[in-house]
Amino acid sequence: MKRRNMNKTTILMMGILSFTQVSTSLAQTKNKTAIYMNQHKPTSERVQDLLGKMTIAEKAGQLNQINGGAFTGPALNDEGQKGKMDAVASGQVGSMLNVIGVDETMAIQKIAVEKSRLGIPLLFGYDVIHGYKTIFPIPLAEACSWDLPQIEKNSAVAASEASAAGIHWAFAPMCDISNDPRWGRVMEGIGEDPWYGALVSAARVKGTQGDLSNDNLLACVKHFAAYGTVESGREYNFTDVSRFQLWNKYLPPYKAAVEAGAVTVMNGFTTFEGEPVSASKYLITDVLKNKWNFGGFLVSDWNSFGEMVTWGAASDTKEAIYKAFKAGSMMDMETRGMVKFIPELIKEGKITENELNYAVGKILEAKFKLGLFDDPYKFCNKERESNEIFTDGNKSEALKAAEGSIVLLKNDNNVLPLNISQKKIALIGELAASHDDMFDFWIGQGDAKDAISLKEGLENKYKSNVQYAPGYSLDVKSSANYINDAVALANNSDAVVVNIGISGKMAGEDRSLANPIIPENQVELLKALKKTGKPIVAVISAGRPLILTDILPYVDAVIYSWILGTETGNAITNILDGTHNPSAKTVMSFPYAVGQIPVYYNHFNTGRPNPTDDAGNWYSRYRDIPRDPLFPFGFGLSYSTFEYSNLKLNKTFINKNEKLIVTVELKNTGNYDGTEISQLYIRDVAASVIRPVKELKGFQKTLLKKGASTTLTFTIGSKELEYYNMSGDSVLEPGKFEVFVGGNSKDVLSSSFELTK
Structure with a gap:
């Protein structure tokens, strides 16, 4: 999503004043005894009760997200602020983005709750990427800390500030693996490693979403999937990855974020196997919903449903909406196509009301989880906004x-x-x-x-x-x-x-x-x-x-x-x-x-790898520059120096039910107390499919006084030795494995063991 900040204007407030004069609404009075308004009833029962009371048009409205304030994408036909408020009042909007601050969110929420027929509250979303008012390091820099508790704390602070300003939903974390620094959005991501990226993604979800109290926001996993592979590092470009790479390199961080409890997922702008990802049944339904049991809802990126027409994947917006919906996509950010065409598609029999109920039910469920039906203004506390931001x-x-x-x-x-x-x-x-x-x-x-x-x-x-x-x-x-x-x-x-x-x-x-x-x-x-x-x-x-x-x-x-x-x-x-x-x-x-570019540590060996002495001909290399990067993955110095020695494995053979214990001596050989991030890598030497020359599978941060030493212990089990096949199933194969430990992915000690049948 693209956004530029704009100054607050009085136009929005003028457009809503007429809707906020009455403190008690007809909608509240009529529906206060309904099951869906009873906080003592199970959420599933409340959702079903509400769905039973909604018209097709109102259901379609829940799938419609519109921009409330600053523009966040290519300029679309703006119906004007009053027109937007009319749509809210008539139940034609389920969510808004870029409505910022308690005054504005509360005023618009009043329209949704007190003027619409059923009083369904809105979700307010915003790009809370690395801070709301207190700005933290960009996510790529933050990941370089290898400090998961601090990373989680950073997201929690950002969520707390944003929720104090009336926001319900953060369009973060970005879980896209990328090897290409030409792509501007690497700043928003986790780097090039899927194992570590999965840990960081989970930490960010936990920090952002927590237990969905007043201090938390809904987290949104993006951009599903493999957006970081855009061709030539060019934004919005074509992407084409094999299922082999998809499962083993690009999906693990998204999967970890979903398993951490993320309630929402955002489609990417790009393609998978020749389809815009918004219409990829394989990614959305087969993988996300069925294989990972994701129970939340999906939102498009800005107008990504509409852009299916530009890609050439749909003849018009109506067909694009049909394809996206049938693939499993739900909320529509700023195409405004769901609200327009879903009733037509229902009438034509191309989609069923049960399918619509499933999608709308997931959005309503999220609103219930946030407690918005019980207190639609719980995020609208002026005192909290004044006291808990930029502290x-x-x-x-x-x-x-x-x-x-x-x-x-x-x-x-x-x-x-x-x-x-x-x-x-x-x-x-x-x-x-x-x-x-x-x-x-x-x-x-x-x-x-x-x-x-x-x-x-x-x-x-x-x-x-x-x-x-x-x-x-x-x-x-x-x-x-x-x-x-x-x-x-x-x-x-x-x-x-x-x-x-x-x-x-x-x-x-x-x-x-x-x-x-x-x-x-x-x-x-x-x-x-x-x-x-x-x-x-x-x-x-x-x-x-x-x-x-x-x-x-x-x-x-x-x-x-x-x-x-x-x-x-x-x-x-x-x-x-x-x-x-x-x-x-x-x-x-x-x-x-x-x-x-792209250059990355977890590459494959090729049939003609670079000789260790860099001699000879007919191997994979450049003639004019080195093949290796200037600085490898996992590299970073300290004012201290650290020495690794005495790498040991407790066994040379293990079976799938055993754990391998890896120990190594670490000594601070410098003149300062310092913290070292020690990394453990493995290599599956021979498998049914080729495996990377190194894969990160463990790390430890150790504070050592100058002159002090310690023994580090790592554990390797079946989980660390598995990989994914083309169907996304875990595979564990016997054979030889190499183990590497060191201060970065290049300078390591090594040993080996064998996994038996």
Whole structure:
């Protein structure tokens, strides 16, 4: 979904005032004794009672979601705010998105509850991607923390703030695996690994949805399915994956999110096996509903039903609605086709009322679960909205999340941490002072002016020790004056911190880039700064992995700060001065060059793999660049150093009912206390189908004092050794397996065992 924030206007409020003059409605009076209004009755009984009272048109209305405020997609024919309120009053709308704040949600809910015939409340949905008012790191950065409890907490804070503002439903988490940093929406995802991505997706659902109390929102698993495989990394593009890859790489995070209890799922914009996914019976009915027993409801992405016509999969909107509905899709976001064509399709006998009742019943069930029939205004508490949004406690959680998301990629000669209190620091880079670029496309109701820039973070803590120059402009290719001023400042300093990267405005939906690189004028700046002989620390801001090959020779240290949100400056400052020792690890491989993309750790061996000595001919490689990424999956440094040794397996043979115990010694060999994220991988050496060269199956975060050591223990059982066949069934085959343990996917110790029959 695409959205741009707009200022609140009085137009909406003027359009609804006439509906809110009466405090007690005819609908409430007529229906207060109905079974569906009796909170002591089972939900299933209440749903069936209500369905029995609804007309076909009212049922179709429950499948209709319309935009209430800011535009979130291609401009459609806007019937005007009053027309929307008339539709709500007549029971023709089941949900609205982008209605924000207690005043507005309550006013519109009054129309639905007090003016419609049956008083069915609306669901209010919103893109709460990584925060509502307190903005957390982008999801891709957050995943680099490998801190599942903190990730769950981040989602819980965002849900609490959004629910305090009248929102019921978050269009999150995004569970799309992607290997392609050209795709702008990688910032919203979980990286390239399905096993870890499943854990993160489940944590985000639990944080967002919880027990569906006042502090929680309905979670929405998106974009089902395999949206992250868009061809060429181009938004809304064609996708084509085999069922083999679908089941083993792309579906596990969605499955984990559904198993975590997510009540809703969103269709993607793209295709599977030649069909738009909104009309894929295989994905929606066969997999999601039947195989996974998903009992919630599905919503389209913005006008994705209508776009089936553009794809060439339907001759007109009516046929598109028919195909989507018959595949199992339900709520229609902004095509406005369900409400128009479902009654016609019922009359024509193309769909049955039982099929309609099933879809509508799932939406009503969600509203009952939220308690909206018992208290339609439970999310409309002005005091809570005033007191529980953008609190000091929420900002404290955002700071912890941001610190834990920053990845240290290079630290030659232990340049970091900087003793800033004793040194003159030259801070350079437009990004360091820009508030707008600290935020990305998905900022909820976050306000950039409330966030702390890197310049402010350093100056607030170290005052006169930090001097600033922009060094470059994000709007021009190069400028000698910018560079000359920066070099002069560097020459008068003890160390240089240069904040480079790309604008936060280039992260998110419809932000695909053919060349995810450091801009040329910033590379020119680094070359000039290198000549000063001063230590240079690069802080890189971006919503995706950028190609850093050209800049590494010119910098002594690299901090990848991603897009961190509200607490950006404080978090980076705490990394620079060592207040927080970095521990984050990459969840996407960083390409060496654009031509490598997609590059990922869990690839297949090929029939002609790269020789270990890189010698010879006739093997799978590039002639002009390395085959390996610049930084592999799971990579990240600390101000400490860690040593792995003495990898042991308790057995060399196990059967399917036994557990393999893997132990390894981990020692902090550095001069700082630090946290290491140790990773366990396996390889199924020979199977009925080819398996990746490595698959992540375990990790541990361990805090070690300097000089201390510990024994880590991992357990491998049948679950870790299974894979999916083309039908989505788990397969466990005997044979040889390799085990790898280390600090990233490349630098590992290895051993092997055999699974017997």
